[in-house]
Amino acid sequence: MDGSEDTLPASIARAREGDRDAYAEVVRAYQARLRAQVALTVADREAILSIVQDAFVDAWRGLATYDGERPFLPWLRAILRTCIAKHYREQRVQRRHLALVDAALLSQPCEDAPVEDAAERLAALRRCLAEVPAGSRELLSLRFEQDWQVKRIAEHLHKSANAVSMSLLRLKEELSACAQRRLQGRRS
Amino acid sequence: MNPGADDALAALIEGYLEGTIDEDGARTLAGLVQSGGAQARRIRDLVATAGLISLSYDPVTAVDMARSVDEHLTADAQYSDLLRSVSAAIVPRRSWAKTWIGLGALVAALLLVLVNLATYTIRTGPRASAAMVQKLEPAPATIAVLHGPLQPDRAIAAGERVTVPEGSAAVLIIDHEPTICTLDGADCILMHGSPGIILRLLHGGISAEVAHQPPGVHVTISTAQAVVTVIGTRFIISADAARTQLKVLQGLVAFRDRLGGTTAVAAGEAVASQALPASARPASTTVLPVAETWSPLFPGGALAAWTQQHGAWHSEQGTIVGEDRAGGPARILSTRSLGDFTMACRMRILRINWAEIQLLGYNVFVPVAPAQPGTWQYLVVNVRAGQVSATCNGQAVHVQPGLDLGVVRFGILSFYVRPGGRCEIRDAQFCENPDLPLPPR
Numbered sequence: 001m002d003g004s005e006d007t008l009p010a011s012i013a014r015a016r017e018g019d020r021d022a023y024a025e026v027v028r029a030y031q032a033r034l035r036a037q038v039a040l041t042v043a044d045r046e047a048i049l050s051i052v053q054d055a056f057v058d059a060w061r062g063l064a065t066y067d068g069e070r071p072f073l074p075w076l077r078a079i080l081r082t083c084i085a086k087h088y089r090e091q092r093v094q095r096r097h098l099a100l101v102d103a104a105l106l107s108q109p110c111e112d113a114p115v116e117d118a119a120e121r122l123a124a125l126r127r128c129l130a131e132v133p134a135g136s137r138e139l140l141s142l143r144f145e146q147d148w149q150v151k152r153i154a155e156h157l158h159k160s161a162n163a164v165s166m167s168l169l170r171l172k173e174e175l176s177a178c179a180q181r182r183l184q185g186r187r188s
Numbered sequence: 189m190n191p192g193a194d195d196a197l198a199a200l201i202e203g204y205l206e207g208t209i210d211e212d213g214a215r216t217l218a219g220l221v222q223s224g225g226a227q228a229r230r231i232r233d234l235v236a237t238a239g240l241i242s243l244s245y246d247p248v249t250a251v252d253m254a255r256s257v258d259e260h261l262t263a264d265a266q267y268s269d270l271l272r273s274v275s276a277a278i279v280p281r282r283s284w285a286k287t288w289i290g291l292g293a294l295v296a297a298l299l300l301v302l303v304n305l306a307t308y309t310i311r312t313g314p315r316a317s318a319a320m321v322q323k324l325e326p327a328p329a330t331i332a333v334l335h336g337p338l339q340p341d342r343a344i345a346a347g348e349r350v351t352v353p354e355g356s357a358a359v360l361i362i363d364h365e366p367t368i369c370t371l372d373g374a375d376c377i378l379m380h381g382s383p384g385i386i387l388r389l390l391h392g393g394i395s396a397e398v399a400h401q402p403p404g405v406h407v408t409i410s411t412a413q414a415v416v417t418v419i420g421t422r423f424i425i426s427a428d429a430a431r432t433q434l435k436v437l438q439g440l441v442a443f444r445d446r447l448g449g450t451t452a453v454a455a456g457e458a459v460a461s462q463a464l465p466a467s468a469r470p471a472s473t474t475v476l477p478v479a480e481t482w483s484p485l486f487p488g489g490a491l492a493a494w495t496q497q498h499g500a501w502h503s504e505q506g507t508i509v510g511e512d513r514a515g516g517p518a519r520i521l522s523t524r525s526l527g528d529f530t531m532a533c534r535m536r537i538l539r540i541n542w543a544e545i546q547l548l549g550y551n552v553f554v555p556v557a558p559a560q561p562g563t564w565q566y567l568v569v570n571v572r573a574g575q576v577s578a579t580c581n582g583q584a585v586h587v588q589p590g591l592d593l594g595v596v597r598f599g600i601l602s603f604y605v606r607p608g609g610r611c612e613i614r615d616a617q618f619c620e621n622p623d624l625p626l627p628p629r
Contacts, residue, residue: 024255028254041235041236045245053257053433054458060257101214101218107221122244144238165195165201
């Protein structure tokens with residue numbers, strides 16, 4: 001969590017009166033959780049940032065409609081869901097047949113999980129990533145940090161594209177299982 | 189678990205994530221997701237994990253997001269102000285028309301109203317700047333006119349730097365096309381592209397309204413972190429030393445993050461570049477100078493006109509050296525996009541088998557893979573209209589696709605050293621005048 005929860009109600013109240021500095025504090029407090037939440041259904045890093053930024057911009061414009069007596073996060077999360085849906089809708093024409101999968105994933109989204117889960121899962125996954133052996137770490141870096149396509153990675157590593165895809169699938173499953181173990185250990 | 193089925197599933201998921209899946213594959217994957225059960229949960233979990241891993245590599249900090257949201261809100265407000273000022277400017281014409289109606293010239297008034305309504309529609313629509321452009325059409329020797337509310341119109345020539353103080357705004361009208369940019373506290377340089385215009389935004393914000401350009405002609409706005417290629421649209425872009433943000437209001441814009449990939453940004457969408465690490469931010473706004481004659485790529489043997497993205501780069505008695513002592517890759521990026529140019533240099537790589545010269549914003553790669561690592565190679569790279577050719581010690585080099593975005597005519601130049609390697613560059617020169625012969629070796 002990247003903000004002081006104690007001061008948030010005051011910051012939100014000041015933001016509702018038009019104080020942009022106070023709103024910046026609100027953004028700092030919630031942005032990590034919102035980004036993790038979007039990442040559950042949108043894998044593209046730039047799209048994640050774009051959606052979260054849109055959500056904060058929309059929330060600022062709609063602050064007058066926020067009932068200060070109610071919790072802020074569910075209200076913000078509702079705006080985020082609208083922005084995710086809007087993202088998919090606007091991408092539909094451009095993504096053509098990819099939109100079939102987008103729609104299927106969005107129909108029963110993982111994002112129904114409590115918002116805190118996504119942030120905790122991200123934190124757990126980061127710790128698991130630090131333990132990945134060097135060879136696998138290079139593969140993950142090429143794919144997810146440098147955004148190389150599988151074909152290019154395969155040429156670079158002198159492997160078949162299928163072998164690279166399978167390695168990535170196994171790595172993702174191992175990392176997901178590792179994150180789940182860490183979360184369960186923490187909760188128990 | 190069926191290994192064959194896993195193979196197919198792995199390929200489908202990676203294809204979906206990178207956007208290369210075909211329609212049959214997409215239908216299959218969508219069907220699996222919709223079928224429910226364990227397989228659907230597995231796919232959802234794999235996609236979610238991919239998103240979280242991707243996010244784990246994101247260097248953006250909480251402060252960055254707060255600032256980008258704040259700048260976005262500021263840019264929105266400034267664009268609204270611009271629209272209000274344009275609307276205000278056309279009110280007197282409507283009143284003038286109404287005066288004629290008041291005189292009772294019914295037929296003439298009807299005609300005038302019809303004409304005036306058409307004018308009004310054009311001026312308040314996407315081409316709102318058309319009338320201002322006609323009024324302020326620049327002289328042929330100039331490529332733009334700067335129009336400030338408190339100053340006379342000023343012609344801007346290619347290569348000229350335009351600085352609008354923070355807190356104030358001016359309108360830049362480019363090349364007698366209906367292309368209008370509002371500079372909000374912006375510091376920028378205007379350059380000729382081939383063909384088109386390049387606006388290098390060093391700092392500040394630009395709200396732009398760009399009419400459809402002729403085929404192959406683009407308006408390009410480049411910053412330290414991103415390159416925005418505009419085909420005909422309305423958008424807001426802002427940049428500082430760390431980050432560039434783009435909000436598209438109408439149309440479609442290609443946004444190329446210098447640290448990442450290219451994104452097509454559609455109307456209503458916003459995108460922000462990855463933040464340059466503090467060590468990689470330019471200490472000044474020095475850009476690689478325009479080279480009409482053969483000029484050094486590293487002026488004075490220094491790196492002021494370059495951005496260090498990965499590893500550590502320095503000069504050793506005129507030799508540029510790049511490596512990451514922690515075993516990672518090393519990459520250095522030019523601070524300016526280049527179009528047509530020729531470069532020549534001597535290059536030596538150590539501890540690894542190959543390095544790359546990356547051109548046109550990572551779109552094309554020239555591999556440097558000597559038979560004997562550690563020996564000096566003489567490289568010549570030629571870029572013309574997006575096509576790249578290269579020689580190494582006089583032998584043709586097979587260039588390779590990088591981002592492979594089709595024909596890209598401008599982009600940054602970078603030197604990439606693969607993990608664990610060291611690269612040394614000497615006598616690096618470049619020239620943007622295609623008529624000059626190569627310099628002596």
